[in-house]
Amino acid sequence: MHTPTFMKSTFCFFILFISVFCYGQEKEYNSAIIKINKYIEGTLVTPYSEDDDVPLIIFIMDAGAINRDGNDRMSKNDTFKQLSYELARQGVASFRYDKRLFKMDGLGIKEHEISLDHFIKDAVSTIEYFTKKYKKIIVAGHGQGSLVGMIASRGNVNGFISIAGNASSLDEVIIEQIATQAPGLDKSASIAFKQLKENGRATGYDPALESIFRYNLQPFMRSWIKYDPSNEISKLEIPILIIQGGKDLQVKPEQSEKLKETVSQAEYLFIQDMNHILKEIKGNRLENHKSYNEPFRKIMPEVITAIVNFANK
Numbered sequence: 056m057h058t059p060t061f062m063k064s065t066f067c068f069f070i071l072f073i074s075v076f077c078y079g080q081e082k083e084y085n086s087a088i089i090k091i092n093k094y095i096e097g098t099l100v101t102p103y104s105e106d107d108d109v110p111l112i113i114f115i116m117d118a119g120a121i122n123r124d125g126n127d128r129m130s131k132n133d134t135f136k137q138l139s140y141e142l143a144r145q146g147v148a149s150f151r152y153d154k155r156l157f158k159m160d161g162l163g164i165k166e167h168e169i170s171l172d173h174f175i176k177d178a179v180s181t182i183e184y185f186t187k188k189y190k191k192i193i194v195a196g197h198g199q200g201s202l203v204g205m206i207a208s209r210g211n212v213n214g215f216i217s218i219a220g221n222a223s224s225l226d227e228v229i230i231e232q233i234a235t236q237a238p239g240l241d242k243s244a245s246i247a248f249k250q251l252k253e254n255g256r257a258t259g260y261d262p263a264l265e266s267i268f269r270y271n272l273q274p275f276m277r278s279w280i281k282y283d284p285s286n287e288i289s290k291l292e293i294p295i296l297i298i299q300g301g302k303d304l305q306v307k308p309e310q311s312e313k314l315k316e317t318v319s320q321a322e323y324l325f326i327q328d329m330n331h332i333l334k335e336i337k338g339n340r341l342e343n344h345k346s347y348n349e350p351f352r353k354i355m356p357e358v359i360t361a362i363v364n365f366a367n368k
Contacts, residue, residue: 084143089150091184093162095177097123097152100139110191110366112142112149112216115178115207117198120156125197125332127157133350134332135197138362141354145363150185152177167271170278171203178207186211193366196220198305198331199279205287214294214365219306219331222288222313226252226280229267240264251277285317295321296365298358300329302336304343324361333358 084103090096102109114135119127125134139149155164155173178194185192193214196204201220208215221228226248234241240261247257247268255277257268267276288295295318299311308325315323330336334352336343346352 084140089184091152091181094155094173095152095181097150097181098136098139099148099150100143101148102143102146108190109146109148110193110213111185111189112147112193112195112362112366113178113181113185114139114149114151115174115194115196115200115204116151116154117200117219120154120159122153122157123151125151130347131350132332132334132347132352134334134354137350137354138333138359141359142362142366145359147363147366148189150181152181165271167274169275171275171282172278174199174203175206178203179210182207182211191366195362202282202284202287205284205291206282208291208293212293214296214368215288215291216296216298216362216365217288217311217314218298218333219300219303219311220284220297220314221306221310222285222317223310224280224283225276228310233264237263248280252280285313288314289317291318294365294368296324296361297321298324298361299326300331300333300355301325301327302330302343304340305331322361322365324357326355326357329355329358 085101087099088096089099116123116125116135121127124136125132135151139151142149155162155177156169159169182192182194191213192211193216194204194208194212195216195218196202197218198220201217204215204217230241230244230248233244240263243261244264244267247260247264250257251268251273257273260268297311297314299306299308301308311323311325315321328335328337330343330346332347333354334346335355336346
C-alpha cells in the first residue's frame with residue numbers, strides 16, 4: 056500500500072520528537088529502587104552525570120502512613136517525588152523511603168507495636184547504608200520526620216534540614232491546639248498526657264479525645280512525647296537549615312521561629328505563601344486543603360534553591 060509523502064514526513068517527525076523527548080528525559084536523572092532491609096524500601100534519584108562528590112539528601116516523612124512520595128492513602132500531592140527530581144536536575148542526589156506505617160499490614164505489625172523509636176532506627180539504618188557510597192549526607196525531615204531526623208543525625212551526617220518541624224513536644228502542641236479549637240478539653244488532655252508520662256497509660260479522659268488517647272495508640276504517643284525537639288536539635292553540631300511556610304495549617308510559624316532561637320547559627324527560610332507540603336497558596340483554607348490532592352502544583356522554587364545551596368556548601 057502506498058503511503059502519502061506527507062504522512063511519511065509526519066510519522067518521521069513524530070518518531071524523532073519522541074526519541075529526542077525520551078532521550079532528554081533520560082539525561083536529567085537516574086532513578087533506582089533500593090531495599091535496605093525488610094522495613095526500608097525507597098527510591099534513589101541521582102543526577103545523570105553523578106560524580107564522587109555529589110551530596111545525598113535523605114528525606115524522612117511526616118506523621119501517618121506516608122509513602123516515599125509524600126502521599127498517604129487519602130491524598131496524592133507527590134511533593135517529595137517532585138522535589139527529588141528537581142534536586143537531581145541541579146546536581147543533588149536524594150533517597151526517600153516508605154514509612155513502616157505505610158506497609159505495616161504487609162509486615163504484620165500491629166498498631167500497639169509501633170514506636171517512634173522504630174522510625175529513628177530506620178533513619179539511622181538508612182544513613183549507615185549510604186555512608187559507604189556518599190561523602191556528604193544531609194538528613195531532611197518533614198513534620199514528624201524533623202524530630203526523627205534530628206535524633207538520627209547525631210552520627211555520620213554532614214547537615215540537617217528541618218522542614219515544617221515543631222520546636223515544642225507533641226503534648227504541648229496538642230494541648231495548645233485543643234485549647235484554641237475546643238476550650239475546656241485542653242484540661243482533660245493535659246491530665247491524660249501527665250498520666251501517660253508517669254504511669255504509661257491514660258485513663259478517664261474525655262471521650263472526645265479518643266482519637267488521640269485510644270488504647271492501642273497510647274504506646275506510640277508515649278514514645279513520641281518523651282522527645283523535645285528543641286532539646287534534640289540543640290545537640291547537633293552540624294550545619295542546620297530550617298524551612299517554614301506562612302500558609303502551613305499543621306505547623307505554626309512560631310514553632311520554626313522557636314527552633315531558630317534554639318540554634319541561632321542555623322539558616323532560616325520563611326516563605327509567606329507556602330503551605331505544609333511546600334506548595335504556593337494564594338487563596339483561602341479551601342485552596343490549601345485541596346492542594347493535598349493536586350500533584351500538578353509545583354514545589355516553591357525558593358525551597359529547591361535553598362536546599363541545593365545548603366547541600367553544596
